[in-house]
Amino acid sequence: MDIDEFSREQLPGLVRFAAVLTGDTHLAQDLVQDALMRAHLKWPLVSTAARPDLYLRRMVINGHLTWRRRWYQRTMRSAADIGDLRGPTAPDPAIGIADRDQLGELLGRLTGPQQAAIVLRFYEDRDDTEIAEAMGCAVGTVRSHISRGLSALRIRLDHELTEVSES
Amino acid sequence: MTDLELLREALRERESSAPDPTIVLAKTKVRLRRRRNLRRAAGLTGAVALTAAALIGIVAIPSAPVPGPVAEPATTSKLTQLKGGLLPFTIGEVPAGYHLTTWANEGDGQSVQYLGQADYKVLTVGIRYTDPAGGSGTATTVGGKPAKLRTIAADPAELELSWEIGPGQWLRVKGTKDAVGEQALRQVAESVTATPSTVAPVLEVEIPDGLSEESSMGERLLGQFFYLCPGGAGEHSGQACATVRLRSGTAQREFGVGGPNGEDLKIPLTEQEAGGVTLLKSSDGRIVVRQLDSTHWISVDSTQIDPVVLQRLATTAKLG
Numbered sequence: 001m002d003i004d005e006f007s008r009e010q011l012p013g014l015v016r017f018a019a020v021l022t023g024d025t026h027l028a029q030d031l032v033q034d035a036l037m038r039a040h041l042k043w044p045l046v047s048t049a050a051r052p053d054l055y056l057r058r059m060v061i062n063g064h065l066t067w068r069r070r071w072y073q074r075t076m077r078s079a080a081d082i083g084d085l086r087g088p089t090a091p092d093p094a095i096g097i098a099d100r101d102q103l104g105e106l107l108g109r110l111t112g113p114q115q116a117a118i119v120l121r122f123y124e125d126r127d128d129t130e131i132a133e134a135m136g137c138a139v140g141t142v143r144s145h146i147s148r149g150l151s152a153l154r155i156r157l158d159h160e161l162t163e164v165s166e167s
Numbered sequence: 168m169t170d171l172e173l174l175r176e177a178l179r180e181r182e183s184s185a186p187d188p189t190i191v192l193a194k195t196k197v198r199l200r201r202r203r204n205l206r207r208a209a210g211l212t213g214a215v216a217l218t219a220a221a222l223i224g225i226v227a228i229p230s231a232p233v234p235g236p237v238a239e240p241a242t243t244s245k246l247t248q249l250k251g252g253l254l255p256f257t258i259g260e261v262p263a264g265y266h267l268t269t270w271a272n273e274g275d276g277q278s279v280q281y282l283g284q285a286d287y288k289v290l291t292v293g294i295r296y297t298d299p300a301g302g303s304g305t306a307t308t309v310g311g312k313p314a315k316l317r318t319i320a321a322d323p324a325e326l327e328l329s330w331e332i333g334p335g336q337w338l339r340v341k342g343t344k345d346a347v348g349e350q351a352l353r354q355v356a357e358s359v360t361a362t363p364s365t366v367a368p369v370l371e372v373e374i375p376d377g378l379s380e381e382s383s384m385g386e387r388l389l390g391q392f393f394y395l396c397p398g399g400a401g402e403h404s405g406q407a408c409a410t411v412r413l414r415s416g417t418a419q420r421e422f423g424v425g426g427p428n429g430e431d432l433k434i435p436l437t438e439q440e441a442g443g444v445t446l447l448k449s450s451d452g453r454i455v456v457r458q459l460d461s462t463h464w465i466s467v468d469s470t471q472i473d474p475v476v477l478q479r480l481a482t483t484a485k486l487g
Contacts, residue, residue, distance in 0.1 A: 007195075011188040012289065012343075019185035020178050029186035029194075036195040103177040122171065123178040154170070 007036065010053055018060050021119045023108055027064075035059035054134040057120070061135060065112040106153055114149030117142050189269040189280045189289060193386045244373040244479070248487050249411070250277065251383045251391045252367025256338060258292050259358030262351050265290050270366050271384040279366055283346055290342040292359060299329045299339045309356045318344060328356045367391055368463060370413050373483035375476055381408060390414035395480070397472075409469040409477060411484070418447055418456045418464035444482045455481040 014035070018028035035056055039046045049055045107115060113135065120126040120134055131142045250272040258279070265281040278293025304315030307328070314330035319341070326349060329339035340356045347355075367385050370393065374380070378395045385391035396408035421433045436447035436456055447456040452474030456466045467481045 007192055011192055015188045015191055016182050016185045019183075020181040023181050023184060025184045025186050028184065029191055032186070032191050033195045033198065036191070037198055040195070040199055103173055104180060107177065118174070119178060122175050150174075153174070 006047070006052065010056065011036075013053075014056055014060065017057060017119065017124060018064075020123050021060065021064055021115060023104070031060045031063040034063050051130070051133060054130060057134040058136055061112075061116045064116070103153065110149050110152055111145075113137075114145045114152065117145035118149045121146055187268055187282050189282065190386055193269050193271075193384055196384065197392060244375040244483070246371055246483070247374045247380070249370045249372065249380055249383060249393045251370060251393060251413070252365050252385050253369050254279065254364050254366060255294055255361070256292075256332075257360045257362045257364040258355065259360065261290060261292075261355055262342075262347060267366055269384065269386045271382070272380075273382045273384075283343075290340070290347055290355070292340050292355065293338070294332075295329075295337045295339060296335055298331070298337055299327065304329070309353070314356075316349065326352055328352050330356075332361055368413065369487035370411070370465070371485050371487045372411065372480050375479065378409065378472075378476070409467055409472045409480060411480060412466045412468075413459075414464055414466075415462055416464065418458045418466075420447060422449065422454050422456060422466060422468070441478055442482050446478065446481055448478075453477065457481045457484065459484065459486055 011032070015028060015032050018032050019025065022028045022031065038059055039052075039056060046052050046055055107118070110118065116135055117131055120131045126134065128139045128142050132139045135142065135145075252270050254270070254277055261281050262283070265283050268280050268282045270279040271277065275297060276293050276295035278291055281290040281292075283290070300315035300317055304317030304327075307314050307316045309328060309330045312330050312332075314328055316326070316328050319325040319327055324344040325341050326344045326347065327339055327341040329337050332338050338356075338359055340352055340359065342352050342355075368391075370391070374395060377397055381394045381396035383391065383393040391413040393411040393413075394408045395411060420436050420438075422436055423433055434449050434454055436449055436454065439446050439448050444457060448454065453470060454466065454468040455474075455477050456464060458464045463486060465481060465484050467477045467484075469477055
């Protein structure tokens with residue numbers, strides 16, 4: 001398979017993945033373009049990877065993490081916001097998710113690796129091994145990202161619901 | 168609905184912000200070509216040094232020595248209608264909600280792509296010079312002619328109808344299987360005729376001997392790109408090509424190029440008269456821009472082809 005054929009087959013899925021990961025059309029476009037550029041420049045390596053589709057996703061994820069770091073460094077944030085970004089890590093099973101709109105907004109506040117792991121698991125239905133390969137980390141780390149991400153989503157929703165009920 | 172179902176739904180909702188894959192691919196190809204052209208120049212450093220100097224405006228760049236191998240200025244040329252959005256077929260009907268996004272001529276055929284506004288799925292109609300189905304597919308007919316229907320294992324799966332319209336020429340209609348079903352695909356296929364048509368402004372230029380249109384592509388927002396290469400050489404041959412770009416709007420006095428690391432650089436252009444035509448040129452003559460009419464402009468650039476040839480392409484260009 002050459003890269004043109006690969007692009008034709010994989011690009012629709014890759015742009016959807018990038019869009020779900022970022023929630024932003026332009027950023028998703030930039031990330032996928034950058035990933036394709038890099039893939040093209042080292043295509044012999046990419047094409048011989050066991051799963052080039054996962055390798056491309058890793059490029060998109062790495063690009064997103066880099067973008068998030070740049071954005072974070074350039075943005076003034078209050079101490080409270082920084083706390084929000086880190087998010088709580090302890091699950092609270094008593095608290096559920098309010099609605100998907102709120103959830104969509106809160107997804108953007110998870111850490112980059114948590115977002116990536118959750119999108120790969122719950123949007124692309126990847127198993128732990130595939131997610132680990134796409135993220136370039138150990139399976140245990142994947143499980144940790146997913147667990148902490150889900151916990152953070154539930155607790156954050158509770159935090160916002162409390163604010164609404166008090167207003 | 169469980170929490171996880173809500174989560175899956177929230178993630179699926181984000182799909183709607185997915186960019187058009189055809190635009191992503193087209194822009195990537197443009198960046199790759201620019202990068203290739205830059206790297207073919209005098210070992211990168213010369214081009215970057217010139218660019219950097221021009222950018223910060225501290226050095227008056229002399230007429231640039233031509234880096235690398237140079238295509239000789241041709242002595243004869245021929246007025247040629249570039250393919251681009253000039254198709255050898257006409258499409259009578261596409262499914263409701265689909266709009267034209269890109270068109271391409273890539274040597275082995277020409278195609279146009281439509282994107283579904285609601286589902287972001289792609290429909291492709293094109294002509295190929297090799298049988299796209301090969302020996303695969305189910306025998307069927309389109310307009311009474313023998314055709315092949317096959318499913319392509321892609322992500323997502325695609326359905327393709329193809330049929331021979333002449334010796335060595337196959338028309339094919341391809342769509343995302345779960346968005347454009349067989350019936351809709353057939354309707355599109357039945358509406359295609361072998362009558363030439365245009366989907367974008369047609370550009371004519373005098374192409375010097377030794378150059379020919381190797382490929383071209385167009386996109387609604389980016390405009391049209393035509394790659395004129397020595398001896399019709401393919402893009403992987405290592406030979407330099409000239410890029411002719413047709414865009415709508417007004418030409419600017421600076422020209423964006425991709426830097427060696429993929430960054431965007433701006434090259435300043437200055438106004439010059441040539442053969443009664445007003446041009447905007449970079450100091451080394453390797454970027455030539457011309458306003459064709461009140462709403463269209465072209466640029467011609469190359470790192471290896473002689474600036475005289477580039478200027479000739481720009482001055483002879485006209486809309487067909």
